[in-house]
Amino acid sequence: MEKSPPCDKCKAQCCRHLAVEIDKPTTKKEYDYIRWYLLHKNVSVFIDHNNDWFIKFNTDCEMIQEDNRCGCYENRPKICRDYPSKDECCEFEGEDDYFTYMFDTEGEFSDYMDSKKRDWKYKKTKS
Ligand code: SF4
Ligand code: SF4
Incomplete structure (x- = not known):
């Protein structure tokens, strides 16, 4: 049976955000850019289950009404019409399926990088 998202519950x-795909960082400079993004308020970065990287701006659409409904429903952008797609769950339904890592702060990202460096060192000593 097709699931329908619990829109009435999730406000x-x-x-309340927009996300734009970014290149996966591969150099020290690119990792440093991610740190810089995360030093800004209301900005997050996440890695989805396909290992694609996104920058996320946590900011409300101007069209949300007090009752959490869309103020331009008949004329809403296509991306809103298409979401969530038939095969895709929305973030409210299953955050674990939606992303692998979510970094809300520079500290979280630095911890992630430290753990990656430890893994890389460990793999190097094993090979
Ligand atoms: S996040 Fe999901 S449940 Fe919430 S309003 Fe959007 S589609 Fe509906
Ligand atoms: S246009 Fe409407 S459906 Fe699209 S993000 Fe804004 S409030 Fe939500």
Whole structure:
């Protein structure tokens, strides 16, 4: 049976941010850019289950009404019409399926990088 998202309960979470795909960082400079993004308020970075990287701006759409409904429903952008897709769950339904890592602060990202460096060192000593 097709699932329908619990929109009436979640207070329009999907209308309260936007996410844009970014290149996966591979150099020290690119990792440092991620740190810089995260030093800004209301900015997060996440890695989804396909290992794609996104920057997320945690900011409400101007069109959300007090009752959490869309103020331009008939004319809403296509990306809003298409979300969530038939095969995709929305973030409210299953955060664990939606992303692998979510970094809300520079500290969280630095911890992640430290753990990656430990893994890389460990793999190097094993090979
Ligand atoms: S995040 Fe999901 S449940 Fe919430 S409003 Fe958007 S589609 Fe509905
Ligand atoms: S246009 Fe409407 S559906 Fe789209 S993000 Fe804004 S409030 Fe949500």
